[in-house]
Amino acid sequence: MSEARRREEIAPGDDLHPGDPVVIDRYTTDARVNHWLTAASLVLLALSGLALFHPSLYFLTALFGGGQLTRAIHPWLGVFLFVGYVGLFFRFWKVNLWTPTDGSWLAKLHEFLTGHEENMPEVGRYNFAQKTVFWFMGLFILVMIGTGLVIWDQYFGSWSTVEQKRIAVLIHSMCAIVMICIVIVHVYGALWARGTMTAMLKGRVTGGWAWRHHRKWLRELAADKADRGSTTPAE
Amino acid sequence: MFPPLPNPSTRPGPPRFGEQDLIRRSASEVTPPAVRQTAVAKLIDTSKCIGCKACQSACLEWNDLRDEVGVNTGVYENPHDLTPASLTLMRFSEWENPETLNLEWLIRKDGCMHCEDPGCLKACPAPGAIVQYSNGIVDFVHENCIGCGYCIKGCPFNIPRISKTDHTAYKCTLCSDRVAVGQGPACAKACPTQAIVFGTKDEMKQHAAGRIADLKSRGYDQAGLYDPPGVGGTHVMYVLHHADKPEIYSGLAKDPKISPLVDIWKGVSRWAGFAAVGAVAAISVVHSVVAGRSRVSRADEENAEQLVDRELAGRSVGPPRGSPGDGDGSREHAP
Ligand code: HEM
Ligand code: SF4
Numbered sequence: 001m002s003e004a005r006r007r008e009e010i011a012p013g014d015d016l017h018p019g020d021p022v023v024i025d026r027y028t029t030d031a032r033v034n035h036w037l038t039a040a041s042l043v044l045l046a047l048s049g050l051a052l053f054h055p056s057l058y059f060l061t062a063l064f065g066g067g068q069l070t071r072a073i074h075p076w077l078g079v080f081l082f083v084g085y086v087g088l089f090f091r092f093w094k095v096n097l098w099t100p101t102d103g104s105w106l107a108k109l110h111e112f113l114t115g116h117e118e119n120m121p122e123v124g125r126y127n128f129a130q131k132t133v134f135w136f137m138g139l140f141i142l143v144m145i146g147t148g149l150v151i152w153d154q155y156f157g158s159w160s161t162v163e164q165k166r167i168a169v170l171i172h173s174m175c176a177i178v179m180i181c182i183v184i185v186h187v188y189g190a191l192w193a194r195g196t197m198t199a200m201l202k203g204r205v206t207g208g209w210a211w212r213h214h215r216k217w218l219r220e221l222a223a224d225k226a227d228r229g230s231t232t233p234a235e
Numbered sequence: 236m237f238p239p240l241p242n243p244s245t246r247p248g249p250p251r252f253g254e255q256d257l258i259r260r261s262a263s264e265v266t267p268p269a270v271r272q273t274a275v276a277k278l279i280d281t282s283k284c285i286g287c288k289a290c291q292s293a294c295l296e297w298n299d300l301r302d303e304v305g306v307n308t309g310v311y312e313n314p315h316d317l318t319p320a321s322l323t324l325m326r327f328s329e330w331e332n333p334e335t336l337n338l339e340w341l342i343r344k345d346g347c348m349h350c351e352d353p354g355c356l357k358a359c360p361a362p363g364a365i366v367q368y369s370n371g372i373v374d375f376v377h378e379n380c381i382g383c384g385y386c387i388k389g390c391p392f393n394i395p396r397i398s399k400t401d402h403t404a405y406k407c408t409l410c411s412d413r414v415a416v417g418q419g420p421a422c423a424k425a426c427p428t429q430a431i432v433f434g435t436k437d438e439m440k441q442h443a444a445g446r447i448a449d450l451k452s453r454g455y456d457q458a459g460l461y462d463p464p465g466v467g468g469t470h471v472m473y474v475l476h477h478a479d480k481p482e483i484y485s486g487l488a489k490d491p492k493i494s495p496l497v498d499i500w501k502g503v504s505r506w507a508g509f510a511a512v513g514a515v516a517a518i519s520v521v522h523s524v525v526a527g528r529s530r531v532s533r534a535d536e537e538n539a540e541q542l543v544d545r546e547l548a549g550r551s552v553g554p555p556r557g558s559p560g561d562g563d564g565s566r567e568h569a570p
Contacts, residue, residue: 018543021536052360052383054505055262067361067381068402115526153384153397166388166496173500177508181515188519193529207539208531218539222546 007224009124009217011095016221022207024221026199031091035200038084041077042183048074049176075152082145089138095125096135101216102128122215133186140179147172237432237442239424243417250415252368259367261359272370276436277409277420279344280446280474281484282458283430286311286325286342290422290431294323297410297421319398319405322346323422326485343473343484344422344431347394347407349373351467354493355406357501358389364404371436371470374411377403391466391491409470439472446474465492 013028027035048070051060064070104121105112105128111119112129126134150160150168160168190196195209210218251272258267295301300320305313311327323346330339353373356365364379365386375386375395382402386395395404410420418424419433432442443460450458459478462468473487481487 016543018540018547020540022539022543052381052385053508055360055362058262058360058362061381067379071381071383072402113522113526115529117529151384151388153382153387154402157384157387157397162387162390162393163494163496165384166494166500169385169388170496170500170504173508174504177511180512184512184515184519188523191528192523195531206531206536207543208533208536211539211542212529212531212535218542219546222543225543226546226549 007220009095009220010224011092011125014221016225024205024207024210025203026205027203029203032200032203034084034087038081038088041081041084045074045077045081046180053173075148078145078148082141085138085141092134096131102131117212124216125214133182136182140175143175144172236429240419240433251417252370252415256369257366258369259356260363261356261365262362268369274371274436275414275470276439277423277431277433277471278439278443278474280430281341281343282450282474282476283428284342284344285428286327287427288325289425289427290344291323291325293421293425298322317345317394317396319396322405322407328483328485330483341484343487348392349409349470354389354391354497355386355395357493358385358497360385372409372411374408375404375406380404389493389497391488391493436470443472443474450476463491465490
């Protein structure tokens with residue numbers, strides 16, 4: 001049992017390299033490409049959507065080659081984002097499942113926010129906040145594609161009534177705002193915790209980073225390494 | 236009978252209204268002109284309409300539009316709905332009057348109502364794609380239109396249609412190009428019974444009052460003018476023999492107004508949205524100033540190295556300093 005328990009936080013491709021410092025592979029090249037394509041489409045979606053959200057932002061249509069093109073490209077970017085997120089979802093849903101630690105972590109949220117991470121319970125590959133971003137992002141992308149298809153006039157104009165479209169566009173714009181807020185928090189978190197960006201840029205983090213932020217994951221990786229012998233990669 | 240507009244001179248002259256007469260422009264602020272033009276209006280008298288569709292033909296003709304050849308499904312409407320080419324459409328309904336038990340054939344010329352408070356313009360995100368002139372005409376400016384379909388959501392009468400060819404929105408222009416040179420709309424010109432007349436809004440109301448008095452004298456007690464106040468009145472008005480029941484005329488809205496959903500979407504949601512994004516951004520900045528950045532220390536790296544070394548050396552040593560052990564029970568459930 002302990003064998004299986006120990007590996008719950010490990011995602012395919014994770015590996016630990018002993019040394020000074022300890023180096024850990026956190027994201028494979030595939031995962032990083034998947035992440036950055038999804039991120040790029042999300043940023044472009046936010047910019048092209050905001051261009052139509054308020055007249056003061058209409059100038060953003062210039063980035064996409066004018067109003068007509070902005071209107072035409074935006075929903076296709078949405079489809080791209082959806083496919084990209086489905087990829088990320090199947091990569092990482094398992095390590096984002098709720099665990100009892102998340103409850104005790106949340107209870108000490110103030111310690112986390114004030115920078116006393118040493119007083120927090122040990123967390124696995126993702127902490128509660130990261131998991132929240134993961135699930136809510138997925139949920140909102142579903143809402144966005146659902147409402148987006150309803151207001152995609154070019155192809156689906158005849159699929160719904162005008163009243164349904166009014167409801168859809170209102171939900172779409174409000175959920176877009178929430179998503180943009182989630183993205184801000186997500187990006188801020190990545191910048192705030194030094195050493196996190198290299199995870200998504202180069203795929204690697206140091207042992208110290210893992211010790212500080214994801215100690216349970218580090219323990220599992222080390223134990224896994226020990227079980228497999230220090231030369232064979234995990235999974 | 237309302238005297239038809241005389242044919243104006245064919246000598247070229249300046250247009251009677253233009254850019255300088257805009258009172259509203261979509262997604263933009265305009266300074267309204269100091270003097271407003273006299274409000275114009277088209278009056279459609281349903282009691283005089285014989286359903287000949289001359290107006291529909293004249294509209295296609297003047298605007299140089301050709302609709303697709305459709306299919307006959309056994310009803311008089313042709314085409315079956317407004318389209319990007321058919322900017323006006325005769326709608327036919329058969330209604331049994333419960334008081335007289337007469338079958339009444341109600342024919343209504345559908346098309347843009349040229350609202351005083353136009354929902355299409357309110358919803359439009361593209362600067363200058365929809366404009367309203369001080370004479371009341373609401374017009375779509377195709378070079379500024381992006382084809383998003385928001386005007387459809389804004390309109391309380393379900394009028395605008397997006398062309399699959401040029402991806403811009405179309406609707407009746409009230410023949411703004413003809414009115415600008417002193418002509419009446421093409422449909423009014425073509426109507427053989429003068430069921431469609433055009434003039435200033437005051438003239439049209441006066442003319443309607445005469446028609447309504449006439450209808451009432453013939454037993455249509457509820458005859459009246461359709462100039463719905465919910466959208467500030469319209470510059471296309473109807474004389475209805477049953478003004479108390481506009482919905483029997485193929486679903487003419489009883490009390491049309493811009494949907495509250497559109498009001499929220501174009502009003503409070505924008506400010507709430509900007510406020511939310513601003514608040515989250517501000518909180519992030521404040522947090523970074525107050526809490527500083529979270530840095531990985533040399534001690535963290537050493538702790539990690541020790542942990543890894545211990546594991547690789549056979550996991551014989553106890554937990555490292557200041558932290559709960561490996562099996563801390565924080566994840567009890569089976570995998
Ligand atoms: C996931 C699939 C998505 C689809 C299919 C989609 C589709 C659409 C469509 C059809 C429109 C109307 C304008 C147009 O035709 O281009 C629109 C507007 C908009 N979209 Fe999306 N979209 C999606 C995702 C997103 C995302 C992820 C965001 C932002 C984070 C976003 C933000 C917006 C905004 C702000 C508007 C303008 C709403 C307004 O005018 O108030 N969309 N979207
Ligand atoms: S009827 Fe519809 S399209 Fe015409 S002015 Fe009113 S809101 Fe605009």
